[in-house]
Amino acid sequence: MPAMTMIEAINLTLRKEMERDERVICLGEDIGKNGGVFRATDGLQDLFGEDRVVDTPIAESAIVGTAVGMAARGLRPVAEIQFFGFIYEAMDQMAAQAARIRFRSGGRIRVPLVIRAPYGGGVKTPELHSDSLEGLFLHSPGLKVVMPSSPYDAKGLLTAAIRNHDPVLFLEPLKLYRAFKQEVPEQDYIVEIGKANVLKEGEDLTIITWGQTVPLVSKVAAMWESKKNVSIEIIDLRTISPIDEETILSSVQKTGRALIVHEAVKTGGPGAEISALINEKALFHLSGPIIRVASFDTPYPIASVEDAWLPNEERINRGIQEVFAH
Numbered sequence: 316m317p318a319m320t321m322i323e324a325i326n327l328t329l330r331k332e333m334e335r336d337e338r339v340i341c342l343g344e345d346i347g348k349n350g351g352v353f354r355a356t357d358g359l360q361d362l363f364g365e366d367r368v369v370d371t372p373i374a375e376s377a378i379v380g381t382a383v384g385m386a387a388r389g390l391r392p393v394a395e396i397q398f399f400g401f402i403y404e405a406m407d408q409m410a411a412q413a414a415r416i417r418f419r420s421g422g423r424i425r426v427p428l429v430i431r432a433p434y435g436g437g438v439k440t441p442e443l444h445s446d447s448l449e450g451l452f453l454h455s456p457g458l459k460v461v462m463p464s465s466p467y468d469a470k471g472l473l474t475a476a477i478r479n480h481d482p483v484l485f486l487e488p489l490k491l492y493r494a495f496k497q498e499v500p501e502q503d504y505i506v507e508i509g510k511a512n513v514l515k516e517g518e519d520l521t522i523i524t525w526g527q528t529v530p531l532v533s534k535v536a537a538m539w540e541s542k543k544n545v546s547i548e549i550i551d552l553r554t555i556s557p558i559d560e561e562t563i564l565s566s567v568q569k570t571g572r573a574l575i576v577h578e579a580v581k582t583g584g585p586g587a588e589i590s591a592l593i594n595e596k597a598l599f600h601l602s603g604p605i606i607r608v609a610s611f612d613t614p615y616p617i618a619s620v621e622d623a624w625l626p627n628e629e630r631i632n633r634g635i636q637e638v639f640a641h
Contacts, residue, residue, distance in 0.1 A: 318496040324466040325355050325431075325487065327501065328473045329393065333363055335503075336391060339477060342369040343378055343395030343431075352397055353433060353492055375404035379430060383413045386428040391477060399434035399486060400443030400615075406451070413482040414457035428482040429473070433489040435527040435578055436625050439618035445489065446615050447527075447578040450585050452484055453556050459483040459508055460556040464529035466497040468553060471506025479508065488527035495530075511559035513566070517548035520638060521566040523589055524576040525552040528626055532576050535631045545639070555585045563589065564597050571602040572638045576626050581609035603641025608634040 319327065333339045341356055347370040350357030360368035371378050375396055382392040396402055402409075413426045436445040452460050461476055461483055463469040469487065476483040514533065524532045529551050536547040548566050552559065567573050573593055575586040586607040593605055608626050616624045 316498045316500055319466045319499045320493045320496055321463070321466045321469045321487065322353055322355055322492040324470040324499050325473060326357055326359075327499070328470045328477075329356060329359060330362065331503070332474065332477045333359065333367065336477075337367075338389065338391045339393065340367050340369065340385065340390055341393045341395065342371050342382060344371055344373055344397050346370060346395050351395060353489075355395070355431070355487075375401050376408060379405035379408040379413070382428050382430070383408055383416075383426060386413075386426040386482070387416060387424050391427045391429075393429045393431060393477060396430060396432040398440070398444040399432040399448055400446040402432060402448060402451075405430075409452070409458060409482070409484070410455040414455045417481065418457060425480045426482050427480050429476045429479075429485050430482070431473075431485045431487060433487045433492070435489045435491075436615065436621050437490045437527070439621070440489075442615055445621070447580075447610070449484075449486060449555055450579050450583055453585060453588060457481065458556065459554065460486070461508060461554050462486045462488070462526040463553065464488065464491065464526055464551050466499050468506050468512070468551075470499050471504050472508065472553065474503070475505045475508050478505070483508070486526065490527050491530070506553070509554050509557040509559060511553055511562040512551040513562065514549040514551050515547070517546040517570065519545045519547065519570055520572045520574060520635065521548045521550060521563075521570045522574045522576060522635075523550045523552060523563060525555060527578055528576050531626065531628065532631060535628055535635070539635060558589065558592065560592060560596070563592065567593050567597045568600040571600055573601070573605045574608065574631075574634050574638050575605065576608045576631060576634070578610055578625060580612050581607055582612045584609050603638060606634045606638050
């Protein structure tokens with residue numbers, strides 16, 4: 316079983332799915348000859364030609380709008396948005412078209428569309444390149460939002476997304492593209508959309524996180540367990556729409572404490588929805604308040620201060636201390 320980075324796992328998945336199903340088409344800015352800015356589509360145009368790996372103009376609304384039409388007519392497009400901060404241009408096509416067509420048509424028309432985009436900070440990119448904007452799309456019923464944290468999950472989740480009959484926003488953590496390698500089966504497998512992964516079982520605290528913050532949370536939790544004699548359960552949500560309510564509630568009912576860590580800004584972020592879910596369905600199992608560690612409610616900052624703006628070890632440590640203070 317080969318060891319791969321996340322970007323290698325994504326590239327392999329795209330190739331395998333294009334070989335398996337001739338309806339799968341990739342489109343986006345610089346994805347053809349250049350193989351994409353991060354080389355996610357490297358070599359695919361040579362294998363499948365310009366009709367199936369399409370270099371588009373710099374126009375996100377045109378990319379997604381074209382992909383919606385392709386999907387509605389029976390193809391399975393995978394559209395790449397070069398950086399997730401550019402997604403504003405395509406929000407109408409995503410929320411008002413792709414997410415609603417099945418409902419609006421009474422189930423007659425479906426949109427098997429995947430929109431891929433790298434997101435996340437810690438790599439000192441310019442403004443609008445690192446924003447974690449997944450919270451904007453939780454309010455769009457009909458649109459699935461997937462955020463893997465490992466090469467294995469990236470391959471399995473992207474396979475599931477491409478084969479899904481409805482639109483999926485597939486967000487790839489930029490900082491983790493080449494951060495580590497993991498054994499990834501080359502053969503076919505699927506990681507179920509909407510099913511969280513209990514990375515580590517514990518008894519005293521549940522930490523809920525996803526995407527880019529998963530390795531950081533795992534590191535901090537290991538430090539607490541080795542020094543403080545506590546047992547921490549870590550849930551990698553994987554999918555924030557739909558949210559795996561059963562896994563979250565089962566864990567919190569067991570541990571009695573909850574900490575939510577995410578890179579998106581705090582107000583209106585996915586952590587608020589998860590906190591509301593726990594309050595509605597597991598309130599009397601809690602020993603204290605639910606704590607959120609998130610980015611601050613400002614536009615994404617300049618590179619020199621982004622490490623303090625993002626969730627970091629110090630802020631997660633303070634969050635854990637606050638949870639155990641009650």
